[in-house]
Amino acid sequence: MDRRTSDGRTRRGATGLALFSLGLGSAQVGAPGAVAQLVGADDSPTSRLVTRWACGVRELAAGLGVGSSSAPGPWLWARVAGDVVDLALLGTVAARHPARRTRTLAAAAAVLGVAAADVATARRATGGGLRSDELSVQAAITVNRPVGEVFDYWHDLTNLPRFMAHLEDVTLLGSDRSRWTAKAPAGVEVTWEAEITAHTAEELIAWRSVEGSAVATTGRVRFQPAPGDRGTEVHVAIEYRPPAGRLGSTVAKMFGESPDQQIHDDLRRFKQVLETGEVVLSDGSPEGTTASRQLRQRPAQPLSPSS
């Protein structure tokens, strides 16, 4: 399975559904009467209350959840559950107001359509799993520094662990070779050797792991001056082919639930280091930008002295 395309499809589906949820939710919270009438119920205080609190707020919550979580699976299933609630409510409306059945049925058909999309997306999001043959990610960022400086910083591969979250260390071995050490969850370390395969000053650096490494990986980073004195565009593409078996799943875990997010965050840190001198920290994210921390923020309070 091509990890990238399947991921892209799930994400696009999830974003569309999140927007639908937010739109519908806002309408239900904001104009419960109008929404209730639209589906054929009375615009009564009770129906407003039900529409606003049972449906609207749930849609909003699901919309925010799907939109903000980088692992939207559970939220998507919550949406499916929500669709069932909507259908049940519509069933009650249909029984009570047979005269307006056409409207109610139209609403039910719409909900069924959404439910089908929800189920399909939720299954893709939770069924795909992390174990796949290949991870392929790409991202771009603009750094407000001259291209020479930006290139030089990346070209010194020992700088990579300063901004690439999964890397612990890169040691230069001479003649374009280097040893990369990555940290995976549960304290497991993964090491491989890499060689530079292409190198054009101020334009391009490409590398790949050497034959027989535990991890098969290739990477390319392209630099080009941004138009009108806006600094330097950095375009990165990285592929990993984890080995089979246990080590493979360890390597997959290294990238967390969202490899796309991780490479974006790596580039963000790269930009922070070059533009501000260091990785920017906050109380909620004391390690700086990391995909996992964005999911599990600590409260915005200073760390206790012992930690």
Place this chain on the structure above:
Amino acid sequence: MRANCWTGRNSVEVLDVPDPRILNSRDAIVKVTSTAICGSDLHLYDGYVPTMRKGDILGHEFMGEVVETGSGVPNLSVGDRVVVPFPIACGACNACERGLTSVCENSNPNAGIAEKFMGHSPCGIFGYSHMLGGYAGGQAEYVRVPFADIGPLKITSDIPDEKVLFLSDILPTGYMGAEMCDISPGDVVAVWGAGPVGQFAIAGARLLGAERVIAIDRFPERLDMAASKAGATDVVNYAETPVLEALQELTGGRGPDACIDAVGLEGHAASALYAYDRVKQAARLETERPTALREAILACRSGGVVSVIGVYGGLMDKFPIGAFMNRSLILRTGQAHVHRYMEPLLARIEQGDLDPSFVITHRMALDEAPQGYEMFKNKQDECIKVVLTP
């Protein structure tokens, strides 16, 4: 230390929390001497901003005394008195170089979350959700201030806190709201919302030369303040008078040259208003929250500016795009780029052109923050602005 923490919807508590520490070399630690509650804090309090966590320290309007500096803060020394701008900004990215510090590209460690909601991330903000950085705020005894080498404004005179505290947010915000109106001689500016931000938008519009400034709100004490202190020439109580009709009357049918929305996402609507309903019908207005913005768009003269400084969070229903597009309106908006306004506005305060302390109605101890939030939210005791002292 003691700090005012968000503990859920409609709930804040002053709790004992660890003291802040230097995390980055460009940090300073400031001992807070004055801090205020903002209308933006009410959006958090009321639960309209996602990604809040129980225990988050609130507060983005504060000033105090420097007690510690990191190695990258040569401009500040222990003992300096500073006002801190609410947007956290690096000073080095493309946005900062253009003076757009509230959209700094580096100061939000959680930019990934914000991008999912908004496409791109704005800056990090003190005490303003995890989506905007997860930074502890300044309604506390001490606060960590990142990028202290470019943010804080040093106050060297012995001018009292109350006259300079609002340089941290609402004075620059109101002023920027007026500046975005491109005011030229003869212009009439209408301001929705006579809260603290609206008061300074009114004052800013007068400073920038507006001929007339019309304040719109429903609280008589706020409208009184607008007229007697901020410089409004006319006031409209929207609970008593249909706003669009009143504005037509006050501008000879032209509509205001510029309209400022200083209300934001918790707009309130007057009910059973004849003219409002007529407009509502004609324009198919439906939900109640962004009332001020919709009304501002409908009221503005063709080719005029709608300046939005009230905060919005997500998606708006029934945006009157037809009026906006067909009448060549200009929409300008943003969290205030506070950094670029601090020095010039301090100069104006020191020259005596302006004394921003007129908005303060309540002074309390930090420990009374929960009462302060309730009073400000419900406008009890004619509350307009609360200043807390730790």
